[in-house]
Amino acid sequence: MAIKVLPHYLINQISAGEVIDSPASVVKELVENSIDAGANRIDIHIKQGGKKLIQIQDNGYGIVKNEISLALQRHTTSKITSIEDLESLTSLGFRGEALTSISSVSRLTLTSRTQAHNQAWQIYTEGNQINHQIVPATHPIGTTVKVLDLFYNTPVRRKFMKTEKAEFNNIDNILKQLLLSRFDISISLSHDEHLVYYQPVVTTETEIQRRLKFIFGADFNKHSLSINHRSNDLFIHGWIAEVNVYRIINDLQYSYVNKRIVKNKLINNAIRQSFRSILQNNSRLAYVIYLEIKPCQIDINIHPTKKEIRFYEPRLINHFIIQGITNVAKCIIVNNPTIKSCHKENKNELEINNSESQNNTFSLPDWYFKEDVSNAIKNNMTGIYKLPSSFTYSNYFGQLLAILYNSYVLLKKNQKLILMSIPTSLCYLRKAQLKHCETYxxxxxxxxxxxxxxxxxxxxxxxxxxxxxxxxxxxxxxxxxxxxxxxxxxxxxxxxxxxxxxxxxxxxxxxxxxxxxxxxxxxxxYEDKSKVISWNILKANILLAEIEYFCPDLLTKPPANLIQHIDIKNTIKMFNDE
CATH class of the missing domain: 3.30.1370.100 (MutL, C-terminal domain, regulatory subdomain)
Incomplete structure (x- = not known):
């Protein structure tokens, strides 16, 4: 069979298949174009789940007359002009494929007006049409894209479209992702001439919580913990909460990199790793996480939909995310997250006590106690206790060296070795915590x-x-x-x-x-015999910190069923005697 050059219309339809596979993908591409155009008001009108009509109207910069036709051609964009731009992207789109791909599988009308002109201009294209006629129109500053009869000329693709309800739900999910990415933009959604919702621009903390409540629900707002961690050019912030397994949370996990919704295993694995040692088996996580990084440190140009990204230094990013989230993971099960008794000179170094060279202090670095972060935690946690001023280093049981047989911790204090019983520690701790308050x-x-x-x-x-x-x-x-x-x-x-x-x-x-x-x-x-806790260094350090706080009497007079001193000198002497 002879090799032939594919016709222009077939090339466009093949390209469209990479970018446009559903009404939701059309909405995503067009709304992202509106955001890149500087819009802060975007109105979306849908009919029949997007099968009949998708209309996106914004108040962005608009497009001048002599560029409207150019906007519908492949690989035309105003967002990049050189290789250097591609390596430091700040826009959501950059390929110049979205409008071309959409227009090749629909009947598309584009109307736009810029602030510098009183006249708006309109262009219409249908499927494989190449010659476009531009006509004057009436339109406010900004752009409206109307997409009719999606996939009308690709029967196979239209055949695989879902029900109207399912397609609309996918559109709704896409818009909620975008609402979480940009709090400075208002979005309205209408379906079959009925307003579904309108989310205004968010400017205050109360309004941010209101938008989170709209997307996640009131329970997430009530119990989520704030994340806020910065180190050099990296910044991670957001909210995270534990969710019991009987709640379906497939749509309650959002990760953003430079305000772009992404699917990235590294980020998801780092979040799970931060919670793995202390999360209940029947629990999962709901979160919205924002990672800000220099654009030159990531590669977005690896997939046409731009959902996947690659980090140039993945190990650094993984460590940084774990740093930022681990302390919040601790706060979920520890009632005294304001313990901050061990301050280091390096404020950006997380002290998770996972090596034998560290003290057994449950401490949070100084950056964690800036006004905005600590208040956010206090507003979302119960049972917060402050350590007394008399709580000093000399009170500690000792430095944690190892965990033995999942039942004992090996400690070192003043060059002496100490063995502590974990089950007995838990018993004392539970009793002390339950009696900690005189009332409730x-x-x-x-x-x-x-x-x-x-x-x-x-x-x-x-x-x-x-x-x-x-x-x-x-x-x-x-x-x-x-x-x-x-x-x-x-x-x-x-x-x-x-x-x-x-x-x-x-x-x-x-x-x-x-x-x-x-x-x-x-x-x-009480012991839960149905569940055996697997102890590790992080859990043991948290346990020690709680005992040191709730059971101060045990520090001075530890009972024999809790602590036994190991006579290491006599043990060594036995080697010499042999």
Missing amino acids: FKSRPLLFPLKIKINELYCKILKDNHTLIKKTGIDLMIEKDHLTLHAIPSTFHEYNLKNLIYAMLNHLNQQKKNYFKQLVHWLGN
Whole structure:
């Protein structure tokens, strides 16, 4: 078979297949063009899920008459002019393929006017049409692109389009991604002549929270933690929250690099790695993360849709993201995130205590306690405690060296070795935390309440002991055949909560009369045999920090069932004797 040059219209349709595969991809490309054109108001009108009509109107710079026809040609753009521009991109688009690709598979009308001209101009193209006629039109400053009958000339592609509802939902998801990327832009969405929503420009913290609530829901707003970390030319910020597995969160994880929504395994893996050691097995993460980096440090030109990027220094980025998120991961399960007792000279160095040369202090670097960050955490966390001024280095149990048999920590203090029992430590810690407040213990709210079925006996026990239970920090609501658990003490974070509640109810049922101290003692000794915690250096350091804070008496007079000193000198002497 002879080799032939493909015709122009076929080349365009092949190119269109790389960029345009659905109504949602059309909306994405056109809205990104509007953002690159400096628009701060974008109105989207959809009919029949985008199959019949997609119309994008903006108030951007507009296009002058002699460039309108040029805008519909392949590889024409105002965003780059040289290789150097390609290596330091700041715009969302740059390939000059979007309008050409869309026009090759639809009936497209483009109308635009610039501020310098009173007259707007309009161009119409249909599928494979090459010669375009430009006519005068009436239009405000900005551009409107109207896309009719998408894929009308590619029956196979149209055949694979989803239902109107599914296509519209995809458009909605794309717009929500864009709403999270640019808080300085207002977006309205209409479907079949009905306004679906209008999101105005955001300028204040309250308005930012309102937009987050619109996209993620009220629970995310209430319990998410703020991330804010800068090091040299890198900056990561955003919000993150733990979500129980029964909540579907496929659409609640967003990553942005230089305000561009991206799919990048490095970022996702770094976030998971930050939480891996302390996240519950039945929990996942919801987040919106923004990474700002010098444009020359990333490569966007690796996929036509520009969703994928490549970092020139991936290991550096991975380490930086873990730095920025690990402390927030700690805050999710630790009730005293304001501990900051170990300040280093390097303010950008995260102290995660994962090597034997570090102290066992649960400390956050100075940058973490700037006004905006610490306040954001305080507003989203419960049970925040400040260390007393008497809390000094001399109080520490010692430097953590290793974890033995998943049950003991090996410590070094004053050139002596100490063995500490982890199960006993947990028992003392739980009791101390539950008794920490004279009135009610400040518990940690669940991101999503947990419903647990109960019988009539359990219901009666709960009603009789509701005040007593609430005093321990277990906040629940009793209903006809089930209870709804709203909050728990953070010390039970990794426990199977259903088993805990059932065991507690059985214990209360066996007692003739129940007292607060008695219940605290039982909770302190309670062990979740269904779950074995896998201990590591990070978890052990957090445990030590909590014990040092909540159980200061153990520092001066540790009981024998908690700590045993290892006589290393006599052990070494035995080698010499042999």
